[in-house]
Amino acid sequence: MGFDDVLMGIMEDANPYLIGPSGCGKTFMIKQIASLLNMEFIDIGYINEEYDILGFQTATGAYSTPNFYRCYKFGIIAFCDELDNGNSRATVKLNSFLTNNLDSSYNFPNGECVQRHPNFRIVAAGNTEGNGADANYNTREKIEESVQQRFLPVHVGYDNTVEQNILRDYPDWFQFVVLFRDATDKWSEVNGIAAQGILTTRDTSRIKRYLDNGSFSPEKIIKYEFVQTKDAEYLAFLLDEMKKNHGTGHFQKAGDILKIFASQVADVRKNGRG
Numbered sequence: 645m646g647f648d649d650v651l652m653g654i655m656e657d658a659n660p661y662l663i664g665p666s667g668c669g670k671t672f673m674i675k676q677i678a679s680l681l682n683m684e685f686i687d688i689g690y691i692n693e694e695y696d697i698l699g700f701q702t703a704t705g706a707y708s709t710p711n712f713y714r715c716y717k718f719g720i721i722a723f724c725d726e727l728d729n730g731n732s733r734a735t736v737k738l739n740s741f742l743t744n745n746l747d748s749s750y751n752f753p754n755g756e757c758v759q760r761h762p763n764f765r766i767v768a769a770g771n772t773e774g775n776g777a778d779a780n781y782n783t784r785e786k787i788e789e790s791v792q793q794r795f796l797p798v799h800v801g802y803d804n805t806v807e808q809n810i811l812r813d814y815p816d817w818f819q820f821v822v823l824f825r826d827a828t829d830k831w832s833e834v835n836g837i838a839a840q841g842i843l844t845t846r847d848t849s850r851i852k853r854y855l856d857n858g859s860f861s862p863e864k865i866i867k868y869e870f871v872q873t874k875d876a877e878y879l880a881f882l883l884d885e886m887k888k889n890h891g892t893g894h895f896q897k898a899g900d901i902l903k904i905f906a907s908q909v910a911d912v913r914k915n916g917r918g
Contacts, residue, residue, distance in 0.1 A: 667844025
């Protein structure tokens with residue numbers, strides 16, 4: 645998942661940029677690393693305007709203090725989530741803070757010259773490599789080249805060991821999740837682009853909640869989490885791949901759930917979506 649590389653990047657003040665699909669645990673990873681390093685972190689969200697970084701003087705002369713200012717002054721990790729979803733003209737302002745000189749300072753709009761705290765770190769995350777929109781994230785902007793050059797790009801993926809822990813009381817569902825994820829990975833490999841409708845760690849947590857609470861039947865979980873919104877051709881590809889892997893004998897516990905999935909895929913292929 646890149647945990648060790650992100651950890652080292654933070655320790656070396658290298659400005660890690662976590663690249664990975666939605667719901668793969670990027671924010672959770674930073675929480676874990678901050679705890680490991682006995683540091684605080686603040687999720688400042690995506691940067692839409694310069695004042696998200698610098699703050700601004702109000703009409704009454706007061707200073708609207710941004711979280712970024714607090715991070716810079718008090719030695720907190722500033723987590724810039726969805727960096728590729730912000731305003732690229734505003735994110736350029738980060739360049740003033742990405743030089744990593746421990747003796748740096750910055751004059752904020754309140755007139756205060758703030759000395760960079762030695763523990764201050766910038767970590768960013770995004771769903772793309774920063775080169776603009778792709779098939780799955782079609783509103784993403786290109787991150788300005790000068791900003792990209794100051795970040796350490798680290799790819800972060802899904803980790804089945806996390807899913808295994810989430811679904812430890814439901815080994816049949818865990819095996820089905822692995823089958824499904826492997827099939828979407830295969831589709832990406834064959835087609836050369838990221839698969840749509842991938843199963844995220846957030847999705848897995850939601851499935852566990854449904855199972856714990858008995859909220860939905862297995863049939864409805866399959867419909868809502870695995871079938872709905874996907875076209876027939878894509879579903880057929882996934883099913884074929886899942887059957888191949890199930891046949892290896894390593895996923896026998898998933899058999900009953902796979903039958904439900906196969907039945908619903910067949911229905912979509914025959915009748916379309918109801």
